[in-house]
Amino acid sequence: MSYHKKNLKEKLVEVAWNICVAESWEKVNMREVAKKAKVSNTAFYRHLKNKTDLKAELMRKGFKILNEGMKNINNNFSSYGAHYIRFGLKYPHIYDLMFGNIDFDISLYHDLEALFDEAFDGVIQGVKTFIPDASDKDVMIKAVNIWASVHGLVGILRRSDLQANKDKRLKWIKNNLEEYLKMTTFK
Amino acid sequence: MSYHKKNLKEKLVEVAWNICVAESWEKVNMREVAKKAKVSNTAFYRHLKNKTDLKAELMRKGFKILNEGMKNINNNFSSYGAHYIRFGLKYPHIYDLMFGNIDFDISLYHDLEALFDEAFDGVIQGVKTFIPDASDKDVMIKAVNIWASVHGLVGILRRSDLQANKDKRLKWIKNNLEEYLKMTTFK
DNA sequence: AGAAAAATGTTTACTTTGTAAACATTAATT
DNA sequence: AATTAATGTTTACAAAGTAAACATTTTTCT
Numbered sequence A, B: 001m002s003y004h005k006k007n008l009k010e011k012l013v014e015v016a017w018n019i020c021v022a023e024s025w026e027k028v029n030m031r032e033v034a035k036k037a038k039v040s041n042t043a044f045y046r047h048l049k050n051k052t053d054l055k056a057e058l059m060r061k062g063f064k065i066l067n068e069g070m071k072n073i074n075n076n077f078s079s080y081g082a083h084y085i086r087f088g089l090k091y092p093h094i095y096d097l098m099f100g101n102i103d104f105d106i107s108l109y110h111d112l113e114a115l116f117d118e119a120f121d122g123v124i125q126g127v128k129t130f131i132p133d134a135s136d137k138d139v140m141i142k143a144v145n146i147w148a149s150v151h152g153l154v155g156i157l158r159r160s161d162l163q164a165n166k167d168k169r170l171k172w173i174k175n176n177l178e179e180y181l182k183m184t185t186f187k
Numbered sequence C: 001a002g003a004a005a006a007a008t009g010t011t012t013a014c015t016t017t018g019t020a021a022a023c024a025t026t027a028a029t030t
Numbered sequence D: 001a002a003t004t005a006a007t008g009t010t011t012a013c014a015a016a017g018t019a020a021a022c023a024t025t026t027t028t029c030t
Helices: A008-022 A030-036 A051-071 A077-090 A092-100 A110-130 A136-162 A168-175 A177-183 B008-022 B030-036 B051-071 B077-090 B092-100 B110-130 B136-162 B168-175 B177-183
Strands: none
Touching: A008 A030, A008 A051, A008 A092, A030 A051, A051 A077, A051 A092, A051 A110, A077 A092, A077 A110, A077 A136, A077 A177, A092 A136, A110 A136, A136 A168, A136 B136, A136 B168, A136 B177, A168 A177, A168 B136, A177 B136, B008 B030, B008 B051, B008 B092, B030 B051, B051 B077, B051 B092, B051 B110, B077 B092, B077 B110, B077 B136, B077 B177, B092 B136, B110 B136, B136 B168, B168 B177
């Protein structure tokens, strides 16, 4: 047996990430993660406090990917929305952790809370840029509407992915996200 | 000990409902439910196949309440949206089961699938009524946008309920749902 | 360099929770 | 009344999170 692996924490997080992406958070269990990382069941606990902390790690990783992708978007406002939606469709279960899971007390993880607020603030700033003369209240209303529409759409499109009942019009929306967004929320 | 309670199934579902409403689905466990219903741990299994079926029961109950409330709404289209949102805020964890939980394979529960489709179809019909000359595609686009905006907003408002950071502008939206909806999605 | 301390793995063991199986009791059916 | 079905209980097991004690490696300090 070889004690002291290098970067075991990273390895464990990566294994958990892969399971969560391929299946879902519910399918992530410590024994399986440990087995795939080729360490004992409880090695994990030398690196993370508990399973909730592992979840937080996955969220961090998700925000990192999402934010990184944001940087490579051209000046078109609606394409930011499309980027969000594509992220949600590419990593649905990570997305759930980041934006859905209300059981998770995000206020215990200040960096995650900051990442979240930052994302919303991005929308606020975007609205301000595109509607320079809007009142504070109107900016907020528009930003909330954009945020809600984008996140709500992820839910619809995910569901339609699962159902046999694949509506052609939904398919159109999915394949023409930016056009759809310009016709609705971002118009 | 008294064998053969009356309506044990209903009792169990009710107990589970109360726990799920007060806490969350994660906090619902069979032993606790059994204890609160004053039966043995496994009495449950004479009435429902497994815990997933219990979840389906809660979803049914949720749809029943939501649909019942729908009937008592006057002709204003945006007030349907507000009704949805208020339901989501009143029963957030039931709402999660009904509209969020993607792990749950709704296609195994045809009645639930039908209830879901019915709800979405309601939006389609609403859009058709309010924009009689819209193309099929445009109706779908509008309906999806309404659905997404409404469900997305529930997420934002729930989060703001939890956070100390209670933004006044969000509070305004919450207290003036219909006005907000008319300014945005339902305009 | 060598000893002490810190970090990191492992083994063992306990708890919680879902649920299967065997058994008991009551209700329904013939 | 006797048989069967329905519904409860008891017992038991497996999966999963994680605490505690122990082992080994690495780091730090003289």
